[in-house]
Amino acid sequence: MPRALVVDDDPHIRELVALYLKDEGFDIVEKTNGADALAYAENHAVDLAVIDIMMPQMDGWELCSKLREFGDMPIIMITAKGETQDRIHGFKLGTDDYLVKPFDPVELVLRVKALLKRYRISVSNxxxxxxxxxxxxxxxxxxxxxxxxxxxxxxxxxxxxxxxxxxxxxxxxxxxxxxxxxxxxxxxxxxxxxxxxxxxxxxxxxxxxxxxxxxxxxxxxxxxxx
The missing domain is CATH 1.10.10.10 (Winged helix-like DNA-binding domain superfamily/Winged helix DNA-binding domain)
Known part of the structure; x- marks a missing residue:
């Protein structure tokens, strides 16, 4: 099954995202900061990344940029930063989509499905x-x-x-x-x-x-x- 890397220092956000993505057939790997997430991605295949921006050790901006060095994978940023300049910055760094907290989990699932279709990734085994x-x-x-x-x-x-x-x-x-x-x-x-x-x-x-x-x-x- 495809693997989703969920990165957020808020355990409630990770739990919520993981709950809905598991229902869509994803294997979930949770990390609390960008540095740990990057270390995991360097040694394991990742099919989707859902990342927060404000995190300890390495923020979402830097993590997004470094994940892009590994090649194409769907990346969604979930953050409290909703200003236009922040969204533009995220897209310049390589994010595919952007959700602002608080968000509707159903909307997250729909956006993930759209990205999977764009990237031609199957959620089936x-x-x-x-x-x-x-x-x-x-x-x-x-x-x-x-x-x-x-x-x-x-x-x-x-x-x-x-x-x-x-x-x-x-x-x-x-x-x-x-x-x-x-x-x-x-x-x-x-x-x-x-x-x-x-x-x-x-x-x-x-x-x-x-x-x-x-x-x-x-x-x-x-x-x-x-």
């Missing part, structure tokens, strides 16, 4: 790619005829990441960080090896998708089946 589906709850590849296949976990996670953001470019560095973690001691060629194995396991003619190499940049998955 199952995504469909061409002629097969990936079931993350069981780590199974399921074909249209009902047959299943099990592949190594890192290959599955890599394919699921690329497939969940079909059409989006991922650098090797980003894939290493999000799949293997920043403490991984290998090099970026690990990604190339896993991509080669995935291409061998899932030829385009049979799977209905292909993994494209963007020379000097990275990879993206393209669904080709109609």
């Amino acid at each position: 199952i995504i469909t790619l061409g002629h097969l589906s990936l079931d993350r709850s069981r780590y199974l590849v399921v074909y249209e005829d009902g047959q299943t296949k099990t592949i190594p976990m890192k290959e599955f996670e890599l394919l699921y990441k690329l497939g969940n953001y079909a059409g989006q470019l991922f650098t090797r560095e980003t894939l290493i960080e999000q799949i293997w973690g920043l403490d991984y001691e290998g090099d970026e060629r690990t990604v190339d090896v896993h991509i080669k194995r995935l291409r061998e396991r899932f030829p385009e003619a049979e799977s209905g998708f292909r993994i494209v190499t963007i020379r000097g940049l990275g990879y993206r998955l393209e669904v080709t089946a109609q």
